[in-house]
Amino acid sequence: MYLRNTDSQLRWLSFSIFLLIALLSLLPSVRLIMEALKGVQFDVQSPLSEVMRSSQTWTAFRNSFYTSGLGTLIAVVLGAGFAFIVTLTNIRARAIWVFLFMLPMMIPPQVTALSWLQLFGPASPILNTFGVAPALGSPNPMYSAEGIALLLGIQNAPLVFLALRTQLLCLPQDLIEAAKVARASQEAIWIDIILPLTRGALIAGAALAFVSSLGNFGIPAMLGIPVNYLVLPTLIYQKMAGFGQGMLSEVAGLSMLISFLVLGGMIMQQWLQQRSEYALVGHSSSHMSFRLGKWRLPTETALGLILLMILVVPCIALVVSSFVPALGMPLNSQTFTVSAYIEMLANQGVTARAFSNSLLLAGAASVVLMCLCLPLSYILLKLPLKVRILVTSLIEVPYAIPGIVLAIAFILLFARPLPILGVSIYGSMSIIFLAYLSCFLSVCLKPIYSAMSQMDKALEEAAQLAGANAIQRLVHIILPLTAPAFFAGAILVFLISVNELTVSALLWSAGNETLGVLIFNLDESGDTVLASAISVLVVLLVAALMACLSLLAPRLPKGVIPWHDSV
Amino acid sequence: MARLSLNAVSKSFGDKTVVDNLSLTIEPGQFVALLGPSGCGKSTILRMLAGFETVSAGDIQHGDQCLSSAKFHLPTEERNFGMVFQSYALWPHMTVMENVGYPLKIQKEDRQNYQRRVQDALDIVQLNDFKDRLPSQLSGGQRQRVALARSLVTEPDVILFDEPLANLDRHLRESMEITFREFHRRTGATMVYVTHDQAEAMALADQIAVLKDGQLMQWSTPEDLYAQPSNEWVANFIGQGSILRCQSVLGNQLLTSADVIGLLYDQTGHHGRMLVRPQHVDLSATSNMLQGTVRECIFRGERYDIFLELENGDTLHAYHTEPLTIGSTRQLSIQQAWTLEPSHDHDH
Numbered sequence: 001m002y003l004r005n006t007d008s009q010l011r012w013l014s015f016s017i018f019l020l021i022a023l024l025s026l027l028p029s030v031r032l033i034m035e036a037l038k039g040v041q042f043d044v045q046s047p048l049s050e051v052m053r054s055s056q057t058w059t060a061f062r063n064s065f066y067t068s069g070l071g072t073l074i075a076v077v078l079g080a081g082f083a084f085i086v087t088l089t090n091i092r093a094r095a096i097w098v099f100l101f102m103l104p105m106m107i108p109p110q111v112t113a114l115s116w117l118q119l120f121g122p123a124s125p126i127l128n129t130f131g132v133a134p135a136l137g138s139p140n141p142m143y144s145a146e147g148i149a150l151l152l153g154i155q156n157a158p159l160v161f162l163a164l165r166t167q168l169l170c171l172p173q174d175l176i177e178a179a180k181v182a183r184a185s186q187e188a189i190w191i192d193i194i195l196p197l198t199r200g201a202l203i204a205g206a207a208l209a210f211v212s213s214l215g216n217f218g219i220p221a222m223l224g225i226p227v228n229y230l231v232l233p234t235l236i237y238q239k240m241a242g243f244g245q246g247m248l249s250e251v252a253g254l255s256m257l258i259s260f261l262v263l264g265g266m267i268m269q270q271w272l273q274q275r276s277e278y279a280l281v282g283h284s285s286s287h288m289s290f291r292l293g294k295w296r297l298p299t300e301t302a303l304g305l306i307l308l309m310i311l312v313v314p315c316i317a318l319v320v321s322s323f324v325p326a327l328g329m330p331l332n333s334q335t336f337t338v339s340a341y342i343e344m345l346a347n348q349g350v351t352a353r354a355f356s357n358s359l360l361l362a363g364a365a366s367v368v369l370m371c372l373c374l375p376l377s378y379i380l381l382k383l384p385l386k387v388r389i390l391v392t393s394l395i396e397v398p399y400a401i402p403g404i405v406l407a408i409a410f411i412l413l414f415a416r417p418l419p420i421l422g423v424s425i426y427g428s429m430s431i432i433f434l435a436y437l438s439c440f441l442s443v444c445l446k447p448i449y450s451a452m453s454q455m456d457k458a459l460e461e462a463a464q465l466a467g468a469n470a471i472q473r474l475v476h477i478i479l480p481l482t483a484p485a486f487f488a489g490a491i492l493v494f495l496i497s498v499n500e501l502t503v504s505a506l507l508w509s510a511g512n513e514t515l516g517v518l519i520f521n522l523d524e525s526g527d528t529v530l531a532s533a534i535s536v537l538v539v540l541l542v543a544a545l546m547a548c549l550s551l552l553a554p555r556l557p558k559g560v561i562p563w564h565d566s567v
Numbered sequence: 568m569a570r571l572s573l574n575a576v577s578k579s580f581g582d583k584t585v586v587d588n589l590s591l592t593i594e595p596g597q598f599v600a601l602l603g604p605s606g607c608g609k610s611t612i613l614r615m616l617a618g619f620e621t622v623s624a625g626d627i628q629h630g631d632q633c634l635s636s637a638k639f640h641l642p643t644e645e646r647n648f649g650m651v652f653q654s655y656a657l658w659p660h661m662t663v664m665e666n667v668g669y670p671l672k673i674q675k676e677d678r679q680n681y682q683r684r685v686q687d688a689l690d691i692v693q694l695n696d697f698k699d700r701l702p703s704q705l706s707g708g709q710r711q712r713v714a715l716a717r718s719l720v721t722e723p724d725v726i727l728f729d730e731p732l733a734n735l736d737r738h739l740r741e742s743m744e745i746t747f748r749e750f751h752r753r754t755g756a757t758m759v760y761v762t763h764d765q766a767e768a769m770a771l772a773d774q775i776a777v778l779k780d781g782q783l784m785q786w787s788t789p790e791d792l793y794a795q796p797s798n799e800w801v802a803n804f805i806g807q808g809s810i811l812r813c814q815s816v817l818g819n820q821l822l823t824s825a826d827v828i829g830l831l832y833d834q835t836g837h838h839g840r841m842l843v844r845p846q847h848v849d850l851s852a853t854s855n856m857l858q859g860t861v862r863e864c865i866f867r868g869e870r871y872d873i874f875l876e877l878e879n880g881d882t883l884h885a886y887h888t889e890p891l892t893i894g895s896t897r898q899l900s901i902q903q904a905w906t907l908e909p910s911h912d913h914d915h
Contacts, residue, residue, distance in 0.1 A: 462658070467645070467670055476669070481660060
């Protein structure tokens with residue numbers, strides 16, 4: 001009906017795409033809600049009401065709010081500070097700052113947690129190497145609510161940074177010049193011009209950081225579970241591991257709770273953002289920039305120190321602990337050993353398997369999603385606005401709800417063999433793959449969709465007048481013009497999914513380990529040195545991937561890679 | 568070549584009617600302008616002709632083929648129309664040659680024909696030296712000419728123009744107007760040209776459709792439109808001139824000098840309206856029949872624009888070769904005027 005103007009090619013395409021979205025995005029959530037509500041009609045003893053009355057639930061609820069709130073605060077301070085300085089001033093080597101600051105987001109949370117654990121505490125190889133480690137038996141300060149919040153903040157600061165930086169790059173220099181002509185002071189320019197214009201981006205970034213913190217599993221799992229400080233995702237994980245009666249309904253209930261929190265946060269963010277959004281009129285080739293003058297060197301030093309603290313030192317700790325024979329020993333010429341690496345590469349078949357599993361999953365997911373998003377965004381843009389918002393929100397749901405919830409939904413969906421086919425994908429790699437498709441569809445879609453919506457509609461209409469049908473228009477006109485966005489989408493999916501832990505933590509099975517699961521399991525079983533060695537490799541892999549892309553960046557159109565821009 | 572006709576076409580978005588019961592017949596080879604203020608529905612009409620929008624009621628015929636009706640819609644890609652967009656809509660990833668040749672590529676034209684026809688199209692717009700450039704390496708006027716070449720490369724029956732000069736500066740606009748006129752002479756194609764600029768429409772078109780709020784106000788040649796506007800709104804919209812109140816009078820008549828004086832002097836009513844073009848006001852007259860007070864005098868280079876206040880309070884616009892003192896009183900005569908049907912929505 002809505003696509004009446006278009007040909008039958010397009011109609012078939014849209015039909016199959018919407019079917020797929022329904023399967024990927026809607027079905028898991030529906031299944032989850034059904035399971036959570038299953039017990040309700042029986043009596044007050046039902047699993048859902050039990051969950052709601054359990055003090056454990058509300059403790060985890062409070063903990064989740066506390067760690068996420070504090071984490072968001074840290075993320076906003078870090079991210080906004082870096083965004084303002086790196087974007088608005090004449091600081092040197094901008095590209096490197098951006099790259100380094102984006103790195104924490106790309107390093108998987110379990111690796112971040114592991115590296116910070118190695119940094120502090122009595123067994124710290126670094127502190128032991130310098131002989132300043134706390135006495136044995138004293139607690140590691142990272143095993144605490146504040147430790148979790150700190151790492152959530154560092155992990156999510158790039159979200160705030162990116163949101164704000166994108167907006168700042170759009171602010172034309174003449175706004176400041178106009179303010180200066182009106183004799184506004186430096187402070188007045190900040191308070192009256194820059195802050196109001198960036199408020200929307202700041203709120204969006206903060207809300208993203210909060211939602212992402214709420215759903216984070218890796219950090220509270222590594223830092224909270226050992227001292228029994230549980231947040232909602234780790235509570236779900238523990239209940240899943242517990243296998244009690246009515247367990248599935250209980251976790252489904254918990255999942256609903258956390259989903260509501262997260263979705264509520266997202267809706268509030270969108271509402272707030274819409275209220276504070278200003279359309280920028282006019283165009284200007286140069287974006288805002290302030291001269292730092294004599295403050296340039298001190299500013300650069302300060303940024304360097306912060307990055308040293310949050311990025312370099314933990315990484316060194318990680319590297320150091322991968323070279324000692326056992327945790328708690330200092331690193332020196334006698335103790336230095338690469339046995340962990342040898343063991344990992346030579347003896348442990350599981351490591352090689354996890355690497356190839358993760359690469360396969362991430363590669364397949366990014367390619368499939370990239371191919372899917374071309375027709376999807378195209379069709380979305382042909383829909384009336386209301387329908388479009390509805391569909392994009394649906395696609396957003398699996399990404400917005402925490403990974404642990406999505407994993408539960410997939411278990412519920414696929415615990416029994418598939419109808420008609422009679423094959424069970426539960427316990428195979430396919431279930432992880434499908435969950436990734438569902439989860440990362442919106443990650444891939446966003447850059448592609450926004451690139452397409454920014455394209456002048458007349459470009460496609462001109463092709464239509466030239467006689468090109470829908471497929472020809474897609475291939476000849478739209479694809480080449482939005483290719484950068486496709487790369488960006490696929491790369492982002494690959495980077496995120498290759499290190500993914502939360503979804504696979506519940507869906508993996510023997511033989512189907514992912515990298516994230518491998519590190520988590522090794523750490524849990526006390527094999528910290530080996531876990532560190534693998535983490536070092538993971539960090540190297542991530543950094544190498546990002547660096548490769550940065551090298552390629554001049555050949556790719558502008559805007560493909562978030563941590564690279566020509567400004 | 569075939570006649571293009573719109574028969575009682577209406578278009579609504581939701582409950583808002585944008586084009587209301589419009590009928591137009593465009594003869595083969597005509598250059599037609601759709602003229603009106605923004606929001607009058609002219610772009611929607613063009614988009615319906617192109618096939619980007621469906622029609623809500625009525626139908627569009629091209630020769631004996633139905634393009635659009637409430638039940639049927641021939642997709643754009645099957646219409647073989649050319650179009651020049653306001654934003655040029657050049658594909659930034661293709662060279663000038665590839666842009667112009669794209670419609671031929673879609674039609675699977677063989678290599679030789681492709682080369683020759685692209686060459687011919689580029690010759691018409693004098694851009695053959697630029698065929699390997701990318702659109703970003705061209706100036707605004709050159710981009711517009713590439714768009715022009717692309718619209719004609721398949722030799723379409725109808726070429727549509729959507730405010731093609733709106734993004735160009737005044738100087739370039741004048742030279743593009745000349746290009747368009749030559750282009751029309753050379754191709755002989757039917758052209759439908761949307762604009763809000765009456766000077767542009769008058770300079771280019773054989774026939775102008777004046778639109779307001781989705782309704783056709785007048786459909787005539789530029790000369791008739793100027794000399795004989797069909798109602799008060801069109802008279803205000805087109806050209807310079809003053810509308811004077813007078814005794815009730817039948818609309819759409821040409822008045823002589825004597826008629827004008829008679830109608831203005833009779834104070835029994837003021838429900839009639841007459842349009843006086845400034846070139847028809849003679850300020851060197853000595854007859855004592857009409858007079859006005861000079862309120863404004865503006866230098867325009869070749870002449871002065873004079874605004875006078877008449878005895879009944881109406882303002883009269885006139886031209887004069889010399890400046891006049893503000894506040895002075897002048898004798899004047901009006902050589903001719905055009906009586907107007909009152910617009911229905913005008914209430915004073």
